[in-house]
Amino acid sequence: MITVACIWLFYKYGISSYSALFWLKIVTLGLIYYFVKKYKSKEIYYYQNLGISKTTLWVSTLAIDFCIFIGSLILTYHFR
Amino acid sequence: MNHKLEVDGIFLEFGNRKILSDIYFKCETGNICGILGRNGQGKSCLMNIVYGSLKVESKSIRFDNNSIFKAYKRPDLITYLPQFNFIPKSLTLKRIFSDFDLDITEFLESFPDFKIKAKQPIREFSGGQRRIVEVYAIIKSKSLFSMLDEPFSHIMPIQIEKFKQILKKEKEKKGFLITDHMYRHIVDLSDNLYILKEGKTYLTKESEDLQTLGYVKL
Numbered sequence: 676m677i678t679v680a681c682i683w684l685f686y687k688y689g690i691s692s693y694s695a696l697f698w699l700k701i702v703t704l705g706l707i708y709y710f711v712k713k714y715k716s717k718e719i720y721y722y723q724n725l726g727i728s729k730t731t732l733w734v735s736t737l738a739i740d741f742c743i744f745i746g747s748l749i750l751t752y753h754f755r
Numbered sequence: 756m757n758h759k760l761e762v763d764g765i766f767l768e769f770g771n772r773k774i775l776s777d778i779y780f781k782c783e784t785g786n787i788c789g790i791l792g793r794n795g796q797g798k799s800c801l802m803n804i805v806y807g808s809l810k811v812e813s814k815s816i817r818f819d820n821n822s823i824f825k826a827y828k829r830p831d832l833i834t835y836l837p838q839f840n841f842i843p844k845s846l847t848l849k850r851i852f853s854d855f856d857l858d859i860t861e862f863l864e865s866f867p868d869f870k871i872k873a874k875q876p877i878r879e880f881s882g883g884q885r886r887i888v889e890v891y892a893i894i895k896s897k898s899l900f901s902m903l904d905e906p907f908s909h910i911m912p913i914q915i916e917k918f919k920q921i922l923k924k925e926k927e928k929k930g931f932l933i934t935d936h937m938y939r940h941i942v943d944l945s946d947n948l949y950i951l952k953e954g955k956t957y958l959t960k961e962s963e964d965l966q967t968l969g970y971v972k973l
Contacts, residue, residue, distance in 0.1 A: 720841040723808075724896065725854055726830040 677703045678744045685751050693748070700744050704737055757784045758899045760833070760930060762805055764815035767797065774800060775811075777955040782900060782930040782947070787922060789945030790934040791970055796951045798934045799838060802902045805932070806835045818899070836893040838905040840885050844878035848888065851877070855892045862891055865917060883909050890918060894925055902932045907940055919944055938971065 681696045722732055760782045767775040774797040782788040792798050803809035805816055807825040816823050818832050826833045842851060848869060852859040863870050866887060877885050890906045907915045915937070922931060922944060935941055942948060942962060950957045950968045957968055965971045 715843075717837070717839050717841050718843045720835060720837050721843060723827045724830055724834045724893065726828070728828060 678740070678747060681744065682747045682751050685748055686755060689755070690752065696748070700741070704741065708733070708737070758819055758930065759783045759817075760805075760900050760932075761817045761820075762801075762815070764813055765801070765804055765811060766813045767800060767804065767809075767811045773954055775804070775954045780932075780947070780949050780956055780958075782932050784899065784928070784930050785926055786946040787926055787931045787933060787944050789941040789948040790932065790951055790956075791938050791941060791948065791965065792934075792951030793970065797954065798951055799904055801951065802835065802904050802932070802934070805902065806833065808835075830896070830898055832898060833900045833902065834893050834896040834898045836889060836901070836903045836906055838908070840882070840889065842877060842885065842889055842892075845876050847876050848873045851888060851892060855896055857892065857895050862895075865921070866891075866914075883911065883914075886910055887914060891921070894918070894921055894931075898929065900930045900932065903934070905935045906933065907935045907937045915940060938965070 677700065681700055684692055685696055719729055719732075723729075761780075763779040765775050765778040767773075778801065780788060780790070790798055790801070800809055804811050804814055805826060807816075807823075807827045816826060818826075823829065823832065827835070846854075849859060852862065859873065863873070869884070869888075872880065872884075877888060880888070886909045890903065890910070893901050893903060894906075906918065910918070919940065925931075933941055933944065942965075948959045950959055950965065950970055952968050952970075957964070959965065959968070
């Protein structure tokens with residue numbers, strides 16, 4: 676949702692909005708980390724029982740999300 | 756092959772309150788080790804320490820005499836059923852059994868009520884049904900040991916008896932560490948029964964010990 680909103684704003688306002696959108700994305704990733712850690716901490720045991728560590732979960736999900744964000748911005752820039 | 760889990764040297768305190776200080780227990784393949792204790796004695800903390808998810812000043816957790824500090828990184832060695840629901844609600848029964856590499860047909864034979872629910876996310880299950888899936892997945896998980904924190908809570912008596920049979924069969928392949936306040940089931944199942952009292956473990960020899968150590972009034 677955040678990525679889609681950022682792409683829409685980037686499409687509308689262009690490269691001048693990049694810096695603000697970048698920091699908006701970073702802040703929302705931080706908020707997602709905080710709320711998931713607070714409200715979904717019990718579910719970590721599911722993944723640990725499968726051998727997936729907290730670090731692997733966080734690094735993979737946040738990195739994939741951020742890559743999708745950057746990739747979408749690049750594509751929008753080219754097709755705009 | 757027989758495997759051994761030994762735990763000792765644990766020291767845990769919250770503020771000035773000493774929780775665990777003189778702990779020793781041993782669990783081997785083929786054994787069910789029961790741990791009983793009053794509320795607040797540190798049973799769940801002890802399991803979290805063994806699992807490595809609760810950090811303490813000192814501990815010694817040994818699998819076949821090899822020290823392991825972060826057992827949660829080794830699901831081949833140990834799996835853990837916490838006392839609360841831990842399976843993400845969006846997952847279906849099929850997905851859960853696939854993740855744990857378990858045979859769903861065997862489960863559905865034991866618990867036929869779930870046949871119509873195999874493709875539903877477990878958010879649509881009742882609390883007891885969710886617990887049945889969680890307890891079953893951990894008991895049957897392909898680890899050398901499993902720790903079960905209150906596996907019988909929220910489960911109806913007829914299902915508890917089923918789980919006791921499953922545990923007796925599964926212990927041929929692995930070791931179990933169980934705690935629950937439904938102590939008669941724990942006494943019935945356990946090969947070694949420990950009482951946790953004032954930070955210390957006491958290996959009981961007869962059911963009168965439960966009264967002597969202040970856990971029940973017989």
